[in-house]
Amino acid sequence: MTDQPILQVENLTIDYVVLDGIIKAVRNVSFTINEGEVVCLVGESGSGKTTVGLAISRALPENAIIREGRIIFKGRDLLNLEIRDKSTIEDKVMMIFQDPAATLNPLFKVGEIFSDVIKHHLKLSDQLKIREKALEFLKAVELPDPERIFNSYPHELSGGMLQRVIIAITLSVNPKLLIADEPTTMLDVTLQAQILDLLINLKKKFGLSILFITHNLSIAAEIGDRIIVMYGGEIVEEASSEELLKNPLHPYTKGLLECIPKTHIKYSKLKSIPGMIFDLRNPPLGCVFVDRCTEATDLCRKDKPRLIEFLKNHKVACHLYRGSTK
Amino acid sequence: MEKFKQQKIILSLIIRKPISFLSLIIVLGFIVVGLTAPILVPYPEDAWGLTYNVEKRFQPPSIEHPFGTDALGRDVFSRILLGSSFSLMIAVGVIGLALFIGIPIGVIAGYYGGRVGTLLMRITDMFLAFPPLLLAIVLAATLGRGLLNLIIALAISWWPWYARLVYVQTNTVKNMPYVDAAKIAGLPNIKIISKHVIPNALTPTIVQAALDMGSAILEAAGLSFIGVGVKPPTPEWGLLVSEGWQSINYAWWIAFFPGLAILITVVGFNLLADAFRESADPRLRRTILMRLGVKQ
Amino acid sequence: MPFSREYIVKRLILLVFVVLGVLFITFIITRLIPARPELLWAGPHATIEQIEKARKQLHLDKPVYVQFFLYLQDFIMGNWGISWRTKSPVFTDVLSTLTATLELVIVAFFIAFIVGVLTGVIAALKKYSWIDDFIRIVTVIGASIPVFWLALIVQLVFGNWLGILPSAKRVDEWIVIVTGFKPITGFYLIDSIIQGNLAVFVDALKRIILPALVLSTYPFCLSARMTRAVMIEVFSEQHVKSLIAWGLPERTILFKYSLKNTIVPVIASLGLSFGYTIVGAFMVELVFVWPGIGFYAAMSLLSFDYPAVIGCVITVAIFYCIINTVVDLIHSIIDPRVRL
Numbered sequence A: 001m002t003d004q005p006i007l008q009v010e011n012l013t014i015d016y017v018v019l020d021g022i023i024k025a026v027r028n029v030s031f032t033i034n035e036g037e038v039v040c041l042v043g044e045s046g047s048g049k050t051t052v053g054l055a056i057s058r059a060l061p062e063n064a065i066i067r068e069g070r071i072i073f074k075g076r077d078l079l080n081l082e083i084r085d086k087s088t089i090e091d092k093v094m095m096i097f098q099d100p101a102a103t104l105n106p107l108f109k110v111g112e113i114f115s116d117v118i119k120h121h122l123k124l125s126d127q128l129k130i131r132e133k134a135l136e137f138l139k140a141v142e143l144p145d146p147e148r149i150f151n152s153y154p155h156e157l158s159g160g161m162l163q164r165v166i167i168a169i170t171l172s173v174n175p176k177l178l179i180a181d182e183p184t185t186m187l188d189v190t191l192q193a194q195i196l197d198l199l200i201n202l203k204k205k206f207g208l209s210i211l212f213i214t215h216n217l218s219i220a221a222e223i224g225d226r227i228i229v230m231y232g233g234e235i236v237e238e239a240s241s242e243e244l245l246k247n248p249l250h251p252y253t254k255g256l257l258e259c260i261p262k263t264h265i266k267y268s269k270l271k272s273i274p275g276m277i278f279d280l281r282n283p284p285l286g287c288v289f290v291d292r293c294t295e296a297t298d299l300c301r302k303d304k305p306r307l308i309e310f311l312k313n314h315k316v317a318c319h320l321y322r323g324s325t326k
Numbered sequence B: 001m002e003k004f005k006q007q008k009i010i011l012s013l014i015i016r017k018p019i020s021f022l023s024l025i026i027v028l029g030f031i032v033v034g035l036t037a038p039i040l041v042p043y044p045e046d047a048w049g050l051t052y053n054v055e056k057r058f059q060p061p062s063i064e065h066p067f068g069t070d071a072l073g074r075d076v077f078s079r080i081l082l083g084s085s086f087s088l089m090i091a092v093g094v095i096g097l098a099l100f101i102g103i104p105i106g107v108i109a110g111y112y113g114g115r116v117g118t119l120l121m122r123i124t125d126m127f128l129a130f131p132p133l134l135l136a137i138v139l140a141a142t143l144g145r146g147l148l149n150l151i152i153a154l155a156i157s158w159w160p161w162y163a164r165l166v167y168v169q170t171n172t173v174k175n176m177p178y179v180d181a182a183k184i185a186g187l188p189n190i191k192i193i194s195k196h197v198i199p200n201a202l203t204p205t206i207v208q209a210a211l212d213m214g215s216a217i218l219e220a221a222g223l224s225f226i227g228v229g230v231k232p233p234t235p236e237w238g239l240l241v242s243e244g245w246q247s248i249n250y251a252w253w254i255a256f257f258p259g260l261a262i263l264i265t266v267v268g269f270n271l272l273a274d275a276f277r278e279s280a281d282p283r284l285r286r287t288i289l290m291r292l293g294v295k296q
Numbered sequence C: 001m002p003f004s005r006e007y008i009v010k011r012l013i014l015l016v017f018v019v020l021g022v023l024f025i026t027f028i029i030t031r032l033i034p035a036r037p038e039l040l041w042a043g044p045h046a047t048i049e050q051i052e053k054a055r056k057q058l059h060l061d062k063p064v065y066v067q068f069f070l071y072l073q074d075f076i077m078g079n080w081g082i083s084w085r086t087k088s089p090v091f092t093d094v095l096s097t098l099t100a101t102l103e104l105v106i107v108a109f110f111i112a113f114i115v116g117v118l119t120g121v122i123a124a125l126k127k128y129s130w131i132d133d134f135i136r137i138v139t140v141i142g143a144s145i146p147v148f149w150l151a152l153i154v155q156l157v158f159g160n161w162l163g164i165l166p167s168a169k170r171v172d173e174w175i176v177i178v179t180g181f182k183p184i185t186g187f188y189l190i191d192s193i194i195q196g197n198l199a200v201f202v203d204a205l206k207r208i209i210l211p212a213l214v215l216s217t218y219p220f221c222l223s224a225r226m227t228r229a230v231m232i233e234v235f236s237e238q239h240v241k242s243l244i245a246w247g248l249p250e251r252t253i254l255f256k257y258s259l260k261n262t263i264v265p266v267i268a269s270l271g272l273s274f275g276y277t278i279v280g281a282f283m284v285e286l287v288f289v290w291p292g293i294g295f296y297a298a299m300s301l302l303s304f305d306y307p308a309v310i311g312c313v314i315t316v317a318i319f320y321c322i323i324n325t326v327v328d329l330i331h332s333i334i335d336p337r338v339r340l
Helices: A047-055 A110-122 A125-142 A146-150 A159-171 A188-204 A217-223 A241-246 A250-260 A298-302 B001-014 B017-039 B044-048 B076-112 B114-128 B134-143 B146-176 B177-184 B187-224 B237-245 B253-280 B283-293 C007-031 C037-042 C049-058 C064-077 C090-125 C130-144 C147-161 C173-179 C188-194 C198-235 C238-245 C248-267 C270-288 C293-302 C306-334
Strands: A007-017 A021-034 A038-042 A064-073 A091-098 A176-183 A207-213 A226-231 A234-240 A308-311 A312-318
Touching: A007 A047, A007 A207, A021 A047, A021 A064, A021 A207, A021 A226, A021 A234, A021 A312, A021 C064, A038 A047, A038 A217, A038 B177, A047 A064, A047 A091, A047 A176, A091 A159, A091 A207, A091 C238, A110 A125, A110 A146, A110 A159, A110 C248, A125 A159, A188 A207, A188 A217, A188 C037, A207 A217, A217 A241, A217 A250, A226 A241, A226 A250, A226 C007, A234 A241, A234 A250, A241 B283, B017 B076, B017 B253, B044 B076, B076 B146, B076 B187, B076 B253, B114 B146, B114 C007, B134 B146, B134 B187, B134 C007, B134 C306, B146 B187, B146 B237, B146 C306, B177 B187, B187 B237, B187 B253, B187 C270, B237 B253, B237 C147, B253 C130, B253 C147, C007 C037, C007 C064, C007 C306, C037 C049, C037 C306, C090 C130, C090 C188, C090 C198, C090 C248, C090 C270, C090 C293, C090 C306, C130 C198, C147 C198, C147 C270, C173 C198, C188 C198, C198 C248, C198 C270, C238 C248, C248 C306, C270 C293, C270 C306, C293 C306
Parallel strands: A038 A207, A038 A226, A091 A176, A176 A207
Antiparallel strands: A007 A021, A007 A064, A226 A234, A234 A312, A308 A312
């Protein structure tokens, strides 16, 4: 892990056009990822975290509109890219998704898809070499019997195996940044741990940076070097995972931490944060968390707190911490 | 409340798009004309086929006879107008009868399942093994020509589709949590079926059936054309076309306008069905509104 | 082979049972529903002796289950009755007219499927543009138009007014005699190619094209609409989004991947499409006087020739079952998830 930024997101603002209005999904989001870092984007449904991931991958749906912002990846603004063909870019961003079974086309053998990705990105034309490379990566993700898997259809493989295959596919093109959108949410707990371990090992082996998107703060703490907490389309706190767990600042983060079941305490009650996320078509003028915050004041309702570095390498957007106005 | 809002949104979406609005007009217009034609038709004896008029044979379209006259000197326009009443009757009769047979079978098979369900569905599948209209043709040929026989024949070839649809829906609904809740609360099966299963399982089928009326009209016309539908002088549209077939070379209007009437009516139903399907699908709704230029 | 021998055998047995079901229902309709089936069978102009003969032919003096057994036996042995209109056995009538209809239906279906899928793909790609709107309007009209009426108009315009593209025969006899053409398979288009007979090929094509185009209207619209709807749905599925995110070229995503996902349900619905087409053939053949089983059936209907009608109906129904089985097999070949 170095201090060289590999990805800089600046003032990203994204809307979705829907049935009865415009959803302001992401508002003024800025952050950086350094080389070799694992940054976790944590938030509940509606926080905008997946949208951010899709934007960086340039895989936003049709009804998404990028209002503002830049995404600088290795010196290039991804949003301004004229080039339609991603494979011509040396520095690649790859993405893995939540549902491994839905991620692969059910009518094609896994090896077929794998070969196409390799062929297109690495510009190889020799079938044998392509296959070799694919098998090499299938081994790298610790899959037993890579030959058989290469020739299988997605429905013949389990969720865990499929996710490993997908990781193999995405890593085979030597990406500098891997975006993982809730890759373990649909797997059971033991598999979760295995996949997380795998990702860490591969990161070290291939010198990857990872943007890990999740709603689960525990997972984020486990795998992340740094955690960015999002709520309602905005960033509310950002710190190293150690610091965030030791010293959470934002009321939302504190609430999230309390929600984690305390299995070591007998008869502990399950806590939750009361209330629901606001209507994203009408985001509040002031703080995003104002409706559910136990410490909200009138200032919070009127004035939006800016994301400032309150402690060293610990940013927070909350009026409790000398959040300033314009 | 939720449901009304849903329907209002769907209706408003249909009205906003010009083509869907047009289809709504066509269908409503067809129903209105069908209901009032027996009273408002200009030449009633011609329409019902009670008279013939040798001097007025094969007259091209004119002011008094906008669609001309046919081989027996009858006003084609009046016959087509009255034909809409027959088409309406046929559509409602066929679909209604098909639902009447199909829904109970589907609900019973879906809700009770087991051997009864399997048996009922096997019977249904036996009927479905026939190509869609063929069963109707055989039945109509056996029963003989006539309006009632035509409706029965078509209904018997239609009901398996509804039975199957209802069966699948009932099966899904049966496994829904609220049905389990009702059972635990001790509701007798009949009540469960009528209060919970039927409204939820049947709505898509009923909607589909209403829009199927267009296809029923089309099929009835086809059967009448090949001679196993209604008896002359019933002014059913398909029969009218076949009556104009002989003289099509020199009196094209006799066959042309009835067919056009079928086309427009069925197009209306099909477009409405499309518009309905689009408006009811939330994903599609979003893109419709995008296209209509929701303020960005 | 994606499926095993057991699967094929199972499918064939199922087919037999389905055919039995069809015959059973037909039996009920033709023997048990009418009060006096022998009257229907003998025809409207029958004499008393002919009616008596019909009674014997239909085994109406025997108990019902025996009747059904004999009915099956008659069916298998080809005793399908005599058409009082053509005075020949229904079985031979059906066999002699079958290939004409098959050729017509196959050509129509071929056009409908290929052009239909292409149109649907174009509509899906240019979703919500004027091209898409135009295609949608055309396909709705095509799916709503009465086939017999379209046939009449087309024949009127092209046959009489413009005087081109004749039909009423499959091929002109003079050309046949002059060029020494011999039908082998009964499919004139194929036979003429086999024999290298260009004149017959062109003539046969000229004559088949109009009824085939009219017949193809409905299945074309069905294919186009379905392709469009399915393709739009496929585009929104995660596996396509993944390929986009992974940077594969649009062409590959479209033609190699999405197209296959789109075709699968369209092919699966081909059987039903065929069912509608086959009944449309009755009307198209009637209007164009195309010498196929549809024409034969329609003429039989018009003249109350009951045995002929039943013979045609059973034949067509059985073909429908066979086609459906074939479609199922094809479906399981291209979709690896379907393995029964």
